[in-house]
Each structure stands twice: as structure tokens, then as C-alpha cells.
Amino acid sequence: MQVLIERLAQQVFQRMEVLFIRELWRQGRQRPCHPVSEPATPGSAAREEPESLLGEFEKENGLSLTIEVRTIRLTASQDRLPALLELLDDAERARAQTFRFPHLAAEFIQSHAAMRILIAEQIGLHPRAIQLSKGKYGKPRVTGQTGFEFSISHSCGLASFAFSTQGPVGIEIEKVRVLKDCDALVQQFFSHSERDELGRLRACKQQRAFYAVWTRKEAYLKALGTGLVMPPRTVSVTVDPDAVPSVAGDNESAQASRHWRLVDLHVDAGYAAALAYSGERCPVSMTETVDMAALLGDS
Numbered sequence: 613m614q615v616l617i618e619r620l621a622q623q624v625f626q627r628m629e630v631l632f633i634r635e636l637w638r639q640g641r642q643r644p645c646h647p648v649s650e651p652a653t654p655g656s657a658a659r660e661e662p663e664s665l666l667g668e669f670e671k672e673n674g675l676s677l678t679i680e681v682r683t684i685r686l687t688a689s690q691d692r693l694p695a696l697l698e699l700l701d702d703a704e705r706a707r708a709q710t711f712r713f714p715h716l717a718a719e720f721i722q723s724h725a726a727m728r729i730l731i732a733e734q735i736g737l738h739p740r741a742i743q744l745s746k747g748k749y750g751k752p753r754v755t756g757q758t759g760f761e762f763s764i765s766h767s768c769g770l771a772s773f774a775f776s777t778q779g780p781v782g783i784e785i786e787k788v789r790v791l792k793d794c795d796a797l798v799q800q801f802f803s804h805s806e807r808d809e810l811g812r813l814r815a816c817k818q819q820r821a822f823y824a825v826w827t828r829k830e831a832y833l834k835a836l837g838t839g840l841v842m843p844p845r846t847v848s849v850t851v852d853p854d855a856v857p858s859v860a861g862d863n864e865s866a867q868a869s870r871h872w873r874l875v876d877l878h879v880d881a882g883y884a885a886a887l888a889y890s891g892e893r894c895p896v897s898m899t900e901t902v903d904m905a906a907l908l909g910d911s
């Protein structure tokens with residue numbers, strides 16, 4: 613009897629702790645802002661995936677499910693890097709050694725430290741205690757957190773993260789630049805229908821359309837977990853940067869596209885970004901983009 617009571621008390625305590633962390637997160641830290649294209653109807657999400665304690669807890673307590681997006685400018689000073697490196701695991705530290713250019717190593721260290729800090733906020737663990745593993749094609753996940761999904765993307769000093777308790781999620785950001793090899797990339801990565809649609813757009817719209825397709829498609833492939841192992845030409849997304857984005861179909865199954873949602877995001881000036889997730893449309897909450905120093909609590 614004593615053991616039973618202790619176990620029940622432990623469960624209640626764990627659940628209260630998780631709720632407390634979530635409420636602190638929602639009330640204190642988040643300042644919602646709007647994605648570039650607003651998801652249609654906030655509301656209940658059809659979930660086929662197993663749920664984590666967090667997902668169940670939110671449901672039981674009537675809290676709405678959301679997908680959360682955070683973006684961090686990787687601007688920490690050089691002298692902060694040793695402490696950030698301390699947050700990473702052995703595999704990440706070994707990877708950090710492999711970069712030829714110090715600025716790329718610095719971005720990697722910062723992005724993974726930020727990823728751990730943000731995951732820690734989500735699931736209530738210490739950043740160092742988070743155990744990461746990879747799917748068949750390299751999609752990262754947190755060991756032992758069934759139902760908690762995340763995705764990371766970094767580009768030229770910026771890192772974005774998407775967190776979800778309602779199923780697979782993928783995020784992709786790209787610094788917008790003038791590309792010399794744009795035509796070759798279109799030939800290599802765009803499907804027939806995307807190439808046709810891009811060609812029909814006015815010239816002034818084509819660069820935005822290029823980045824819209826690029827980020828929408830990669831976000832989708834990252835949510836699927838295949839990344840570019842699935843030939844990008846076999847997947848089609850909507851091309852017009854001003855239209856509501858969607859997966860237009862893929863060769864594997866045209867049906868599959870109905871289960872996926874795309875959202876264009878504004879993460880920072882000069883960047884294109886998109887988010888992909890499965891299930892019904894749900895609210896996407898974005899917190900204002902901040903410097904690494906702010907995430908670390910430096911004044």
C-alpha cells in the first residue's frame with residue numbers, strides 16, 4: 613500500500629512539474645507573432661502518432677496544441693564557446709572538430725547548444741541530459757521522448773528550430789542571395805510542374821518563388837525524415853510565393869500530400885523559411901528572433 617501511494621504521489625508530482633514548466637513557457641517566455649502565411653483554422657489536431665506525456669497533459673488540461681518555432685542569431689562571442697561546447701555530447705563535440713573553418717565550427721557549437729537549451733525548456737531536462745539519436749536518414753530525435761518531435765535548420769549565422777507534440781515536423785531556412793547557378797539548381801531539384809509554374813511567373817517574382825519552393829520542399833523532406841535522400845524532383849510543392857503553400861503531390865503517393873501542411877515563415881530579414889508538419893492545421897507560435905546572448909540570459 614505504501615509503495616502504491618508513493619508511486620501515485622510521484623506520478624502526480626511529475627505531471628504537475630510538466631504542467632508548471634509548460635505554463636511558465638507559455639505565459640512568461642512566448643510572445644506569439646505571425647507566420648508569413650497564417651495557418652487556416654486553429655483547433656484540434658488529428659494525431660496518429662503516439663503521444664508524449666507533454667501531449668497528453670496538454671490535452672487533459674484543455675491546453676491547445678501548437679507547433680513552436682524559435683529562431684536564434686548565432687552571435688555569441690568567441691569566449692562563450694567553451695561553455696557552450698560543454699553542453700554538447702561526445703558525438704557533437706567530435707563533429708565540431710571536423711569543420712575546416714572556425715566560423716562554421718562556431719555556428720555548429722552555438723546551434724547545437726541553442727537546440728539543447730530550447731529542447732530542455734520544452735521537456736524539462738537539463739540541456740546536457742538530453743540524449744539525441746538519429747533516424748535512418750539522419751533525422752535527429754530525443755531518445756525516450758516518444759511523441760516529441762523537433763527539427764533544426766541553420767544558414768549563415770541563423771538557426772531555426774521547430775518543436776511539436778502532434779507529429780513529425782520539418783523546418784528549413786535559407787539566406788537569400790543572388791544565385792549564379794540558379795538554372796542548374798532548378799533543373800536538378802524542381803519537378804516538371806514546378807519548373808513550368810516558375811517559368812510562367814513574372815521575372816521579378818522568380819527569385820522569391822525559387823526560395824519558396826526550395827524551403828517548402830526541404831521542410832517537407834525533413835519532416836518526412838528522408839532529407840534529400842528522397843529525390844527532390846519527385847516531390848512538388850506550390851510555387852507562387854504569395855499563395856498559401858501546400859504539398860502538391862509526390863510520386864510515392866498523391867494521397868500523402870493531403871496529410872501534410874506547409875507554412876511560410878518570416879524568421880529574419882534576408883532569409884526565406886518554411887515549416888512542414890503532418891495532420892490538421894494547427895496554430896504555429898513563433899517567438900521573436902533573438903541573439904544568442906539573450907537566450908543565454910546575458911545582459
Ligand SMILES: CC(C)(COP(=O)(O)OP(=O)(O)OC[C@H]1O[C@@H](n2cnc3c(N)ncnc32)[C@H](O)[C@@H]1OP(=O)(O)O)[C@@H](O)C(=O)NCCC(=O)NCCS
Nearest residue numbers: 748749750751752764765766784785834837838839840841
Ligand atoms: C537534412 C539535409 C536536407 C540538410 O539540409 P541543409 O539545408 O543543408 O541544412 P540545414 O541546416 O537546413 O539542416 C541540417 C539539419 O537537418 C537535420 N537532418 C539531417 N538529416 C535529416 C533528415 N534526414 N531529416 C530531417 N532532418 C535531418 C540535422 O539535424 C541537421 O543539423 P546538424 O547538421 O546541425 O545536426 C541534408 O543534409 C540531407 O538530405 N540529409 C539526409 C541525407 C543524408 O545525407 N543522410 C546521411 C545518412 S544516410
